[in-house]
Amino acid sequence: MIKYSQLLLLGFIFTSSLEARWVSDSILIVDDVQIFGNQTTKEYVILREMSIQPGDTLTQEAIERDRNNIYNLGLFNKVDVEYSVRQNTASVFVIVSERWYFIPYPVLGMKYRDPSKLYYGVGVMHQNFRGRNEKLYANAVFGYDRWFTLNYQNPRLTDHGDYFFSGSFAVQKLHSLSNDQGEYENSNIYLSGTVGKRFGLYQTFSGSLDYQVWQVNDPQLHRTVSSSGRDAFLTASVQYRYDTRDNREYTTDGTLISLGMSKSGFGESEINLTGCGYDIRQFFGFNSGSGIGVRTIGSFTWGGVIPPYRHVFFGYDERIRGYFYKTMEAENRIGMSAELRLPILTPRYLEIHAFGIPEFQKLRYGLYFAIFADAGKLWSRHQVLSEQPWYSGVGAGFQFLLPYGFTIRTEAAFNNIGITEGFIDFDTSF
Numbered sequence: 001m002i003k004y005s006q007l008l009l010l011g012f013i014f015t016s017s018l019e020a021r022w023v024s025d026s027i028l029i030v031d032d033v034q035i036f037g038n039q040t041t042k043e044y045v046i047l048r049e050m051s052i053q054p055g056d057t058l059t060q061e062a063i064e065r066d067r068n069n070i071y072n073l074g075l076f077n078k079v080d081v082e083y084s085v086r087q088n089t090a091s092v093f094v095i096v097s098e099r100w101y102f103i104p105y106p107v108l109g110m111k112y113r114d115p116s117k118l119y120y121g122v123g124v125m126h127q128n129f130r131g132r133n134e135k136l137y138a139n140a141v142f143g144y145d146r147w148f149t150l151n152y153q154n155p156r157l158t159d160h161g162d163y164f165f166s167g168s169f170a171v172q173k174l175h176s177l178s179n180d181q182g183e184y185e186n187s188n189i190y191l192s193g194t195v196g197k198r199f200g201l202y203q204t205f206s207g208s209l210d211y212q213v214w215q216v217n218d219p220q221l222h223r224t225v226s227s228s229g230r231d232a233f234l235t236a237s238v239q240y241r242y243d244t245r246d247n248r249e250y251t252t253d254g255t256l257i258s259l260g261m262s263k264s265g266f267g268e269s270e271i272n273l274t275g276c277g278y279d280i281r282q283f284f285g286f287n288s289g290s291g292i293g294v295r296t297i298g299s300f301t302w303g304g305v306i307p308p309y310r311h312v313f314f315g316y317d318e319r320i321r322g323y324f325y326k327t328m329e330a331e332n333r334i335g336m337s338a339e340l341r342l343p344i345l346t347p348r349y350l351e352i353h354a355f356g357i358p359e360f361q362k363l364r365y366g367l368y369f370a371i372f373a374d375a376g377k378l379w380s381r382h383q384v385l386s387e388q389p390w391y392s393g394v395g396a397g398f399q400f401l402l403p404y405g406f407t408i409r410t411e412a413a414f415n416n417i418g419i420t421e422g423f424i425d426f427d428t429s430f
Contacts, residue, residue: 005347008270009011014023014154024173027057027088028057028058028059028083028085028088028089028090029056029057029058029088029089029090029421030052030053030054030055030056030058030089030090030091030092031054031086031089031090031091031123032054032091032092032094033047033050033052033053033054033092033094034091034092034093034094035047035094035096036093036094036095036096037095037096037097038096038098039098039358040098040101040128040131041075041076041096041098041128041131042131042132044159045073045075045131045132045133045156046070046073046094046096048156049066049069049070049072049073049201049254050066050069050070050094051066051069051201052066053064054094058067058083058090058092062387063081063083063092063343066081066094067079067080067239068081068246069079069201070094070096071247072245072247072248073133074099074127074248074249074405075096075098075101075127075133076096076097076099076130077096077097077098077099077349077359077361077362077363077364077404078096078349078362079094079095079096079097080094080095080096081093081094081095081305082095096357097358097361098128098359099127099128099359099364099404100357100359100404101126101127101128101129102124102125102126102127102183103124103125103126103127104122104123105121105122105123105124106120106121106122106138107119107120107121107122107123107141108120108121109177109301111145112177112327113325115174115376116144117144117145118143118144119141119143119144119145119146119318120141120142120143120144120211121139121140121141121142121143122139122140123137123140124136124137124138124141125137125138127231132154132155132156133156134152134153135151135152135153136151136152136155136157137149137150137151137152138150138151142325144175145172145173145174145175146172146173147170147171147173147174148170148171148172149168149169149170149172150168150169150170151166151167152166152167152168153165153166154166155198159397162197162198163195163196163197163198164196164197164198164206165193165194165195165196166193166194166203166247167192167193167194168190168191168192169190169192170188170189170190171188171189171190171249172186172187172188172189172190173185173186173187173188174186174188176308176309177327178223178308178311178320178329181271182405184216184217184218185216185217185219186214186215186216186217186309187213187214187215187216188212188213188214188215188309189211189212189213190210190211190212190213191210191211191212192208192209192210192211193208193209193210194206194208195207196239202242202244203240203241203242203243204239204240204241205238205239205240205241206238206239207236207237207238207239208235208236208237208238208239209234209235209236210234210235210236210237211230211232211233211234211235212231212233212235213230213231214230214232214307214309215229215230215231216229216230220397222245222305222307222308223307223308224272224307225269225270225304225305226269226270228261231269231270231271231307232268232269233263233265233266233268233269233271234265234266234268235262235264235265236262236263236264236266237260237261237262237263238261238262239258239259239260239261240257240258240259240260241256241257241258241259242256242257242258243255243256243257243258244256245281245283246283246285247347249345249401249405249407249428250341250366250368250399250401250407250428251281251283251291251293252283252285252289252290252291252293252341253283253284253285253291253429254283254285255281255282255283256279256281256282257278257279257280257430258278258279258280259276259277259278260276260277260278261274261275261276261277262274262275262276264310265303265304270304270305270319271304271382272303272304273301273302273303273304273306273310274302274303275299275301275310276299276300277297277298277299277300277301278296278297278298279295279296279297280295280297281293281294281295281430282294282295287404288343288346289343289346290340290342290343291337291340292338292340292341293337293338293339293341293430294336294337294338295333295335295336295337295338295430296337297318297333297334297335297336298332298333298335299312299332299333299334300332300335300383301331301332306331306381308329310331311329311330311331312329312330312331312332312333312378313327313328313329313333313378314326314328314333314335314376314378314391315327315328318333318335318376319374319425320335320374320375320376320391320392320393320415321372321374321393321395321413321423321429322391322392322393322394322395322413322414322415322416322419322421323391324413324421324422324423324425325423328378328391329378330378330379330380330383331379331380331381332378332380333376333377333378334376334377335374335375335376335377336374336376337371337372337373337374337375337376337429337430338373339370339371339373339429339430340370340371340372341368341369341370341399342368342369342370342371343366343367343368344367344368344369344398345365345366345367346366346388347366347367347401348365349362349364349365350362350363350364350365350403351363352386360403363403364401364403365400365403366400366401366404367398367399367400367401368398368399368401369396369397369398369399370396370397370398370399370409370411370429371395371396372395372396372397372411372413372429373392373393373394374392374393374394374413374429375390375391375392375393375395376390376391376392377391390416391415391416392415392416393413393414393415393416394413394414395407395411395412395413395414396411397409397410397411397412398410398411399428406426406427407424407426407427407428408423408424408425408426409424409425409428409429410422410423411423411424411425
């Protein structure tokens with residue numbers, strides 16, 4: 001909670017900010033930056049996301065950009081950036097409302113959308129471990145598919161550098177369904193470490209080293225590269241990321257460029273594969289919260305034998321609306337989307353003080369209407385790319401922005417062969 005003395009100062013801030021708006025055309029030099037409301041989060045976590053620094057010229061564009069950057073941390077329900085004026089200098093005040101960081105949650109689903117293939121379990125996550133924006137995740141799941149996963153992310157390893165680290169460990173027994181091989185069980189062990197560096201506010205470069213084991217319960221031709229039914233190999237990869245999106249929970253303006261390349265197998269196994277991928281998104285904001293976005297993705301693999309567990313799909317992590325319920329599999333994938341997002345209720349806040357829980361007193365919500373078009377194509381090495389069909393769909397729907405970054409979409413689409421479908425999905429389309 002904000003202390004009483006801080007409340008008095010905040011009252012002065014908001015009173016002074018009225019005066020500041022009248023002098024917005026004047027040149028204001030930032031005198032200092034102060035943070036309020038961060039009971040758990042370290043101040044440097046917030047300051048690290050700000051372009052506004054003492055000695056800079058204060059602009060409304062910089063205020064809005066920094067407010068979005070701080071909100072994109074995913075640590076706060078609401079972020080306000082205000083300022084007070086003394087002659088030609090300004091004191092900048094960042095006021096945050098923290099979220100609930102430790103969250104248990106259920107895991108429940110149906111493999112291949114088949115009710116007889118139910119999996120269930122529990123997960124926990126801490127979104128702000130030690131108040132340093134470190135993240136911890138753990139899942140234990142049983143039923144048709146079973147897995148245990150543990151993930152850790154540290155966005156800043158040292159106090160005076162911009163190096164980050166993440167690590168993952170997973171043990172899984174997953175059923176695979178291949179168009180050619182039928183259904184069978186994969187046992188998988190996965191261990192990964194990533195080290196990277198952040199450059200400025202928007203760019204990162206990272207390298208990863210993974211160790212994977214894949215073993216099938218019924219060895220058959222091409223289920224694994226090794227005839228024994230067990231593949232164990234190293235993967236090294238690099239990734240570049242440039243991200244200026246205004247709001248990563250629901251974007252209406254900005255750019256994302258994500259490029260990656262990997263090499264699997266260095267003589268320690270029969271695996272010998274190289275892969276690369278991209279995800280490029282551009283959003284153009286206009287007219288008080290509206291925006292139009294375009295996206296293109298691609299994933300490509302070449303080298304030796306490509307086992308089914310390295311295939312890519314439409315119908316799971318990526319979907320083509322119009323073919324939402326159809327699962328398509330191959331070795332390579334390209335896709336593209338365009339979406340017009342029109343606000344019915346621009347993002348706003350519901351303030352609830354009755355229960356006395358600070359993390360649920362300021363809740364963000366909104367409602368958008370979207371018109372979209374999706375298209376994609378898959379192919380494998382033995383196929384001619386130009387001979388493979390395009391799958392496409394167009395449609396529209398409502399997209400509900402809910403507290404804590406959740407999004408629910410209710411949409412309808414018809415595809416290029418004239419079939420219409422309706423669906424409900426969670427999270428944004430891109």
